[in-house]
Amino acid sequence: MTTEATTPDEIWRNPHAPVADRVSDLVARMTPQEKIAQLQGIWAGIDAAGEMAPHQHEFAVAPQDFAELTRHGIGQLTRVFGTRPIAPDVGAHTLARTQRQIIEASRFGIPAVAHEECLTGLAAWQATVYPSPLCWGATFEPDLVRRMAVRVGDSMRRLGIHQGLAPVLDVARDLRWGRIEETIGEDPHLVGTIGSAYVAGLESAGIVATLKHFAGYSASRAGRNHAPVSIGPREFADVILPPFEMALRTGVRSVMNSYADNDGVPAAADAGLFTDRLRGEYGFTGTVVSDYFSVAFLHKLHGVAAGREDAAALALTAGIDVELPTVDCYGEPLLEGLYFERVDAALVDRALTRVLTQKVELGLLDPGYSPAPGADLDLDDPESRALAREVAERSIVLLQNDGVLPLAGKRLAVVGPRADERGAMMGCYSFPMHVGVHHPDVEMGVEVTTVLEALRADHEVVFALGCPVLGGTDDEIAEAVEAARQADVCVVVLGDKAGLFGNGTSGEGCDATDLRLPGRQEELLEAVLGTGMPVVLVLLSGRPYDLSRQADRLAAVVCGFYPGQEGGPALAGVLSGRVNPSGRLPISFPGAGSSQPSTYLSAPLGKVTEISNVDPTPLFPFGHGLSYAPATWVTAGCEEREWPTDGICTVHVVVRNDLDVPTTEVVQVYLHDPVAEVARPVRQLIGALKVDLTPGQTRTVTARLHADLTSYTGRAGHRQVDAGDVELHVGTSSANIHTALKLTMTGPTRRVGFDRTVTPEFTASS
Template structure:
């Protein structure tokens, strides 16, 4: 084959990307078209536990020599499959791109994608806090800054697409991927997810929303389990974060692994075409989750073979199969040639793929891959953002006055999370996700442990005993911890999760929990240390909340850090010693005694009841968090007692910091409907504002609440704003309500669409 003419329509940068893409498609063979609709994962066989059991063993082996002349759609994880020096990796990617463009007759480069959930998943790259920790910050501006840093690293290395953010709403705390969610309230998830998208894509790269839609609601909290929720829960709880992130400009969407009421998302045209494209107006690319197209045949059994799976996914709206050539390969070509698949379906997906490559500049004349280097993937600017976000997100749950630690106190440290640098990292952080398969390779970045940080922060010697591992251990280790605790004034006990994949941890993808007791013997260790009578400060480094109801009232203090990243240990030490004023708020509630899911803001029943023997009241509610310098609130006032169904309600309050050090507060606004057409949550978050106050400062916070924020899915399946009674609750958590404003929604019943207002107007003066 010879190269296409350099003056072809599709080469002209001034033309519309869609027009250019269509012109190129007209010149391509079926095999060349299909080649653009999948990735190539070089080294996947050596990836080990990065994606075990998932590949279809009946698939044909990948023959790179045969594929290159046809073109390559995507390169899968060249930095995130094994530890690769950034300079060498960038040079290798550039060389591969040159080989790809030289071999295919249209010189089309590949899109390079990587995981970016807690930063770019590459060796020596910054490990930021996990998404649940973003949620604890309640700080969209800071999350956007993090996204900007991640996007800049991607662009520097030649990476075009990142597989994040996860905008699933946490629904069952037993699910291993709760750590990847931003929280349990749709507004919080959507606001921070949209901020992350804007940050990443500001660098000219692509963010990918995961997982569309319902994945977090699997039965029993099991990964990839069937989802059997109603249409209102889907529309009013799980879908809004996707809507918000799509409005932010997200250019790619990944369908979920699960089936929704028996229909797998990867093969659901109503979901991927009817809802995502026709109703929500999405025009970007859909990329399958890894091996999910083959799963239509292999796991879901809704397709008889890989060819049928490819046809179903393609017709439903999947544009690209990841991570490597399988169903969207020779089986799909054969299906088109036999007439089993319409070539128009190939062209529809290809138009989106090529348009995106054109928008990335990959088909402009003169495009060349480069690897200038040298690369610093963990520069001071990135570490600073990681530090600020970690400090913003540490949550002080209880404190009897033991914190901050007295300078003269003899402090001992116990626990399996105290002296492990990976204790602050989620399962998609490179040192956990990939580095765990390469124990002989250094971690690649500076990560201090909590023990290291406390020994630096405290003036005297700090003794340490592990007590027990996260899983396993023996009586001797617990006895050593007890002996240490008896000999100090305060015991800092660091417990929690080991992030991992597919059963190699206690939190993370494929690491679901049967209950919410602390893993292994950690609860036994906690009880034994408490029995010494020494004040115990529990530091929880985990990917989910755990049931602490049996110990909470005996602990001197509880501090929660949801995988706060590479700067997390100094942030935790700063809170413990008082250098940092704790400012985090819970993005998910902690369960009460014996429950697996607390009765948080979205629950239909709260508190003790005669109709059930289970009390769903959370131990610590959504939005909860203490400070060393509590802010003084004034009563919130409303602009009136009536709220027009097509109007806006103004809420105003004043915060004052009477202390001699800075403070930070998160003002939360909840809606409770007293009359509605269908059952509504007891309350749901409709606005929030992170407010920083200098020493002695006084600030006024104003919310402009559009009536659209009261919309819900009515009996006819449409989003409606209805007249009737309501309460607006303003407070510091879902349970700490400072002001209740009774209002009456007045006016006509309104049907609202995808263009409705999704966020309140917020001003802080």
């Protein structure tokens, strides 16, 4: 080591010096190789890992000497826990040992940032598998999601992990897209509210949250993964961007780019998106990390770069600071571009400054830093499982019920491919379905009770598979029919197998050509309905499916999406009546003759009309959900008749529980703007509050709504609040409105920006 690098009075080593001064001092001391090393990641084991990222094995390289890879330092370590099954204590000590090697191998001894996936809990062996993001949305409970994220973050921090690659803030636009299961829903306000709560929880635990995928990924043509996006700037601004704008206010410290191109410009090469908008307009100061291999994709797939050096230059110019998951374009190609002055050295310093700033803020450059893990490394403790159960129970949606539910005292036939399958509870980014499937000889690592097992605890049950998710035989379906005839009620458990890149019916790279249930599952459902016995359909799926051909013959429909490892007992609790269902749909179920893409956020001509023979009305609308003990709506009203374009409108809703069991209501407030500069959604959510009611209790929900919540992107291309008539539609779903409150917005048209008010103030009093 040089004397310069070990002088005690170096500013960068002083934890009491301003962060900017420490970073500036260190940047000035570094060689080009050392600088570029901080912009790279290493994925140890990529060559032997199962398919976990697009085109992964095209980029896998022969194992290299770790000391050689890290002799100039390294920016990030990719998925120490999430590449293969490894016991938490072994993984934590392996990570600590790796960090010590990195510190000792390089001149400045800068540790790496270790990142992991954490979309349904930490994606590690023996870690609690929480419900999927669609379930988060179905709870309509930001605080519950925040508590879940805190617990996930605590487990990550104890292991020595610094960054979590979640949440996904893509607004669902086309149900055929395989990654619908990773979204929170189809409404930007709900996605932003719930997603921000997850970010706040993760960040409060000391973990760097990462917003995915900035921006437009979910609007790909025909719902095909990575397909081009063709949406206008107004839809982009009013539907795609608001969840990111909301989450950025929480102090989130990282953002990940979208794979897709929008109007021909890939996000990873879009300086207007990442530099002008994200950093300039929104004021973001954290790090931007590339989605896996997306820098190389500029050359390999998009065709906007001539080679790896060109791809690196484009991404750096756009504002991508770190290339994940492993070194490719930000390695020798970038170094060569710097050497021959084909790449601007200032771009490297800009990215490096952001990376080092974050490392300083994480304490990684402090003299007392130690990579030693925490003492408690139990990742699936009773408290975590109890919270996973709570989230699951609060997310289950009762879509339809003719009175057959609850099932108390009834003999059951349970059939279907998802009834007795532990993996049916989990999405594609859960460790068992993401990594564990590549290691069939290794135990799942967490205890999971299937729906069948949970129902057997309370009921006399006969079981028949009926058919697998895909395939099956006539004899299997016949066995299910016979089982149904032996019972009072038949519970049919259908849905998806989560997977990656075609190895499932839902998940990344598992897109659908239509919205019929996969395989022969609809045929199985028809056969069981043909017995004339009451049929309860339970869906464990990554997307809504078209149930329009069977809905009027089903006794009940219950949707669990992917409810996590505690989903079986949670569903059994709802079916038996121990749990009163309180979930609401974060995404619509398609109706007969509907077409995709279609969401409830449609302007008038996007609804049913006389000038098209296609009826897009959903079977079950956004916000819908039933209860065994529905609340009574007493009254809803507004204090004002006029609403200043810079002022507050106050709405009061009184709900009452007239029954002798606890119940829950979700009060939903929608905006209807009958006349605007551009065609606007007929109805759009601007606030919602979930309210629990004890027997006989009356509660008043008060919503203070700022005029900014009515803003939209006008013809001039900026967001504005208009004067004129509006209506607030208050109800229990986007299609079930109890009261329409008419107001007149007064005052001048106002231009608003990133600093606008984005959430209402809710209170609930008894």
